Amino acid sequence: xxxxxxxxxxxxxxxxxxxxxxxxxxxxxxxxxxxxxxxxxxxxxxxxxxxxxxxxxxxxxxxxxxxxxxxxxxxxxxxxxxxxxxxxxxxxxxxxxxxxxxxxxxxxxxxxxxxxxxxxxxxxxxxxxxxxxxxxxxxxxxxxxxxxxxxxxxxxxxxxxxxxxxxxxxxxxxxxxxxxxxxxxxxxxxxxxxxxxxxxxxxxxxxxxxxxxxxxxxxxxxxxxxxxxxxxxxxxxxxxxxxxxxxxxxxxxxxxxxxxxxxxxxxxxxxxxxxxxxxxxxxxxxxxxxxxxxxxxxxxx
Amino acid sequence: xxxxxxxxxxxxxxxxxxxxxxxxxxxxxxxxxxxxxxxxxxxxxxxxxxxxxxxxxxxxxxxxxxxxxxxxxxxxxxxxxxxxxxxxxxxxxxxxxxxxxxxxxxxxxxxxxxxxxxxxxxxxxxxxxxxxxxxxxxxxxxxxxxxxxxxxxxxxxxxxxxxxxxxxxxxxxxxxxxxxxxxxxxxxxxxxxxxxxxxxxxxxxxxxxxxxxxxxxxxxxxxxxxxxxxxxxxxxxxxxxxxxxxxxxxxxxxxxxxxxxxxxxxxxxxxxxxxxxxxxxxxxxxxxxxxxxxxxxxxxxxxxxxxxxxxx
Numbered sequence: 001x002x003x004x005x006x007x008x009x010x011x012x013x014x015x016x017x018x019x020x021x022x023x024x025x026x027x028x029x030x031x032x033x034x035x036x037x038x039x040x041x042x043x044x045x046x047x048x049x050x051x052x053x054x055x056x057x058x059x060x061x062x063x064x065x066x067x068x069x070x071x072x073x074x075x076x077x078x079x080x081x082x083x084x085x086x087x088x089x090x091x092x093x094x095x096x097x098x099x100x101x102x103x104x105x106x107x108x109x110x111x112x113x114x115x116x117x118x119x120x121x122x123x124x125x126x127x128x129x130x131x132x133x134x135x136x137x138x139x140x141x142x143x144x145x146x147x148x149x150x151x152x153x154x155x156x157x158x159x160x161x162x163x164x165x166x167x168x169x170x171x172x173x174x175x176x177x178x179x180x181x182x183x184x185x186x187x188x189x190x191x192x193x194x195x196x197x198x199x200x201x202x203x204x205x206x207x208x209x210x211x212x213x214x215x216x217x218x219x220x221x222x223x224x225x226x227x228x229x230x231x232x233x234x235x236x237x238x239x240x241x242x243x244x245x246x247x248x249x250x251x252x253x254x255x256x257x258x259x260x261x262x263x264x265x266x267x268x269x270x271x272x273x274x275x276x277x278x279x280x281x282x283x284x285x286x287x288x289x290x291x292x293x294x295x296x297x298x299x300x301x
Numbered sequence: 302x303x304x305x306x307x308x309x310x311x312x313x314x315x316x317x318x319x320x321x322x323x324x325x326x327x328x329x330x331x332x333x334x335x336x337x338x339x340x341x342x343x344x345x346x347x348x349x350x351x352x353x354x355x356x357x358x359x360x361x362x363x364x365x366x367x368x369x370x371x372x373x374x375x376x377x378x379x380x381x382x383x384x385x386x387x388x389x390x391x392x393x394x395x396x397x398x399x400x401x402x403x404x405x406x407x408x409x410x411x412x413x414x415x416x417x418x419x420x421x422x423x424x425x426x427x428x429x430x431x432x433x434x435x436x437x438x439x440x441x442x443x444x445x446x447x448x449x450x451x452x453x454x455x456x457x458x459x460x461x462x463x464x465x466x467x468x469x470x471x472x473x474x475x476x477x478x479x480x481x482x483x484x485x486x487x488x489x490x491x492x493x494x495x496x497x498x499x500x501x502x503x504x505x506x507x508x509x510x511x512x513x514x515x516x517x518x519x520x521x522x523x524x525x526x527x528x529x530x531x532x533x534x535x536x537x538x539x540x541x542x543x544x545x546x547x548x549x550x551x552x553x554x555x556x557x558x559x560x561x562x563x564x565x566x567x568x569x570x571x572x573x574x575x576x577x578x579x580x581x582x583x584x585x586x587x588x589x590x591x592x593x594x595x596x597x598x599x600x601x602x603x604x605x606x607x608x609x610x611x612x613x
Contacts, residue, residue: 001376002406014400021391021428133386137444140352140381141405143372300355 011150110197210292311360407448529580
C-alpha cells in the first residue's frame with residue numbers, strides 16, 4: 001500500500017478531477033460565482049443610489065460611479081462613531097473600516113454562502129459512491145479513513161478554487177464599477193477573506209462528509225446536511241435570544257460546538273484572535289469527520 | 302499446501318436473515334477455485350466479507366496467511382470483481398484504471414495491457430456512462446487484474462459478456478493459472494469445470510462440499526461411452542472383470558479403481574466395441590459437475606434444519 005500522504009494526494013486529485021468532469025458540481029460552482037457577481041453588482045448599484053441621495057442631501061456633485069462618497073464616508077469620524085455604537089465592538093469597527101468596502105462585502109458574502117455551497121456539493125460525495133457501488137472498487141485498495149480524508153482534501157481544494165474564482169469576479173466588477181477602487185488593497189483583502197471563508201467552510205465540509213458517510217442515498221444526504229446546517233443556525237439564534245435567561249449558559253455552550261460561534265473572530269487579522277478560532281474550527285472539523293467515520297469505518301458496503 | 306483464503310465458522314446476517322451460517326472454506330494458494338451455489342447461497346457475501354466490504358458477525362478469516370483483510374497489509378495483493386457495483390459515471394475508462402492502479406500502489410504499467418486485453422483501447426477516453434453493459438463488465442474485470450494481485454476474487458465474471466469476450470476471459474484465467482490464486486463464482490458449471498482445479502458447493506451459507514474437480518467428477522475412476530447399438534456387456538465383463546458397468550439409455554459407464562487407468566481401459570475396451578460393430582459416438586471422462594452439484598445441493602437442502610432464507 002502507498003504511504004498515507006500519497007494515497008491522500010491520489011484520492012484528492014481524483015476527487016477534483018471528478019468534480020470537474022461532473023456537470024452537477026460545475027453548475028453549482030458556476031451558480032455560486034454568478035450569485036457572487038450578482039450580489040456584488042447589486043451592492044455596487046445600491047451603493048451608487050445611496051451615494052447619489054447622500055450627495056444630493058449634502059449638495060455635492062452626484063458621482064457617476066459608486067464608491068466615491070463611500071470612501072469619504074468611511075473615513076469620517078462621525079460615521080465611525082455611529083458604527084461603533086451599532087456593533088458594540090470599537091476595535092472591530094476600526095479594524096474593518098481599514099478595509100475596502102467591496103472587500104468587506106465579499107468577506108460577508110463568502111462567509112455567509114460558502115457553507116451552503118459546501119453542503120450542496122459535498123454531502124453527496126460519499127453517499128453516492130456507496131449507493132452506486134463504486135466504493136466497492138476502492139475499499140480493498142486503501143483504508144476507508146484515507147479514502148474519506150482524500151475526499152475531504154479534494155473537496156477542500158475545490159471550495160478554495162470556487163472562493164478564488166468568486167473573489168476574482170468580484171474584484172473585476174469593483175474595478176469596472178467602483179469610482180475609488182484600490183486594486184492592490186482590495187485584492188489582498190479579498191484574498192484574506194477568501195482564505196478565512198475557506199477555513200470557516202472546513203467544519204461545514206466536515207459535517208457534509210460526516211452526513212455522507214452515514215447515508216446511502218445522495219439525495220437524502222443533501223437534505224440531512226441542510227437540516228443539520230439549519231439546526232446549527234437555530235442553536236446559535238436560540239443562544240442569542242436566551243441571553244439573560246436560565247438556559248443561556250447551556251445554549252451558549254451548545255453553540256460553541258457549531259462553526260458559526262467562531263465566525264465573528266474571522267473578521268480579525270491579528271493572530272491572537274484569529275489563531276484560537278482557526279484552531280477550534282480545525283477541532284470541530286476533525287470531530288465532525290470522526291463522528292461520520294464511526295459509522296463508515298464499520299458499515300457494510 | 303498453503304491457503305490463500307480460509308474461512309472458519311464465518312457467520313454473517315442481514316437483519317434476521319442469515320447469509321453465512323458457519324462457513325468453512327479453504328482456497329489453496331495458486332489454484333483456480335470455483336464457488337458454486339444457488340441464488341442467495343452466500344457466494345457474493347463470502348467474497349465481500351473476504352475483502353472487508355462486509356463485516357463478518359463471527360468466525361475466523363485468514364487471507365494470505367496474515368489474518369483477516371486489512372487494507373494496510375492486503376491492498377494491491379487482493380482484488381475483487383464485485384457483482385453489481387457501478388463505476389462513477391463521469392469517469393473515463395483509462396483514467397479510472399490508472400486511479401485504481403495508483404491507489405493500490407501498483408504503478409500504471411499494467412493499464413495499457415489490460416485495456417488491450419479487454420478490448421477497450423479504442424474507448425479509453427470514453428466516459429463510463431457511455432459504455433455498454435458488456436464493456437462496463439470488461440472494465441470491471443480489468444480492474445481486478447491491475448498490478449499483480451496474489452488473490453483475485455471474481456463474482457460472476459462472465460455475466461453479461463458476449464461469447465467472444467467470454468472466451469477471451471476464460472483464456473486469460475487459464476493464462477494466470479499457477480501465477481495467481483483466482484476464485485470464480487459462477488452459475489455456469491461448464492465454465493467452472495473447464496477452468497477450475499477445485500470447487501466448493503455453497504448452500505444456505507454453508508460449504509456442503511469442497512474437493513478437486515478431478516475427485517468430484519471421478520475423472521480418474523469413471524468413463525462414459527455413448528454408443529450406437531447394444532453394449533457388448535458380457536464381452537467387456539470377460540476382459541475387464543474388475544470394472545463395474547452400468548447402462549443408462551445409450552450411455553455405458555465404466556467405474557473402476559487402481560491400478561486400472563483411463564488409458565488402459567480404453568485400450569482394452571475399444572477393440573471390443575469395434576469387434577461387436579457398435580458405433581462410439583462420444584467418450585467422456587468422469588461425471589459432469591452439474592450432477593454432482595445437484596446431488597450435493599439436494600442433500601444439503603434435505604438435511605438443513607432451520608436454514609436461512611434467501612439473501613444476497
